[in-house]
Amino acid sequence: MRNDDVNLPIGFMDSGLGGLSVLIEAVHEMPSEDYLYYGDSANAPYGTKPQEEIKRLTYDVVRKLMDKGIKGLAVACNTATGAAVRSLREDYPELPIVGIEPAIKPAVESSRGGRIIVLATPMTIAQEKYKDLVKRFKGETDLLSVPCPGLMEFVEEGDLDSPELDQYFEKHLKPYLTADTETIVLGCTHYPFIKEHLRAYLKNDGIRIIDGSSGTARELKRRLKEKGLLKEGGHKGKITMENSDPGKEMLERGRILLERFL
Ligand code: DGL
Numbered sequence: 001m002r003n004d005d006v007n008l009p010i011g012f013m014d015s016g017l018g019g020l021s022v023l024i025e026a027v028h029e030m031p032s033e034d035y036l037y038y039g040d041s042a043n044a045p046y047g048t049k050p051q052e053e054i055k056r057l058t059y060d061v062v063r064k065l066m067d068k069g070i071k072g073l074a075v076a077c078n079t080a081t082g083a084a085v086r087s088l089r090e091d092y093p094e095l096p097i098v099g100i101e102p103a104i105k106p107a108v109e110s111s112r113g114g115r116i117i118v119l120a121t122p123m124t125i126a127q128e129k130y131k132d133l134v135k136r137f138k139g140e141t142d143l144l145s146v147p148c149p150g151l152m153e154f155v156e157e158g159d160l161d162s163p164e165l166d167q168y169f170e171k172h173l174k175p176y177l178t179a180d181t182e183t184i185v186l187g188c189t190h191y192p193f194i195k196e197h198l199r200a201y202l203k204n205d206g207i208r209i210i211d212g213s214s215g216t217a218r219e220l221k222r223r224l225k226e227k228g229l230l231k232e233g234g235h236k237g238k239i240t241m242e243n244s245d246p247g248k249e250m251l252e253r254g255r256i257l258l259e260r261f262l
Contacts, residue, residue, distance in 0.1 A: 011070030018190030019076025047121020082127035102187030120187030
């Protein structure tokens with residue numbers, strides 16, 4: 001299947017619904033494009049699985065997208081990016097590929113010297129790619145990586161706002177919050193969907209909450225443009241969603257997220 005046709009959709013993949021937060025930014029950047037989004041909810045979560053398994057699952061999804069025909073790929077999952085993006089670029093050298101990673105660089109660059117907390121899946125934090133990122137940008141900053149097993153599940157289940165979420169933050173985040181905490185980096189693409197709830201939980205507008213989705217969308221646009229594959233102007237594009245979960249429920253939840261956040 002050729003992938004240099006400007007009329008093909010852009011492929012997006014994630015372990016489930018989280019990558020829709022990146023897709024939303026991409027639609028804002030490139031409204032004329034068509035998108036093919038694949039959520040691997042049947043195999044979620046990725047973030048508590050071994051690296052080799054995450055890589056294999058990611059490749060399975062990418063092959064499905066390639067078979068359908070895509071002109072570019074967004075690995076809209078921090079965990080999958082860490083496990084597979086380097087080798088995907090080697091195996092698909094013609095395809096523009098971007099992978100999201102935790103927004104540590106912008107957090108450190110705008111730091112006023114306070115604490116930066118990165119929330120991500122246990123596997124994202126354990127991966128070499130993440131450790132390299134921290135090493136490159138951390139400098140003297142007080143940067144703390146907090147693994148959040150079980151947090152993406154709230155979003156997969158459509159729970160963006162519940163007392164159980166507060167209990168989760170009490171247990172997994174509160175112990176690390178200090179008076180000088182200045183930024184929380186959402187290092188998993190599911191988390192932006194619970195950003196409003198986190199904001200309410202924190203009761204502190206002084207803490208910035210950031211993620212890598214808009215930077216990733218801009219980078220995707222840049223890469224497509226570079227290859228002459230960017231559609232400019234024209235009609236509004238369409239979004240097609242697929243999910244490995246055999247029921248209709250995940251697709252319906254995805255549709256609700258798009259309706260609410262796009
Ligand atoms: N959305 C994914 C990420 O950005 C991972 C969630 C998971 O499957 O554990 O890391």
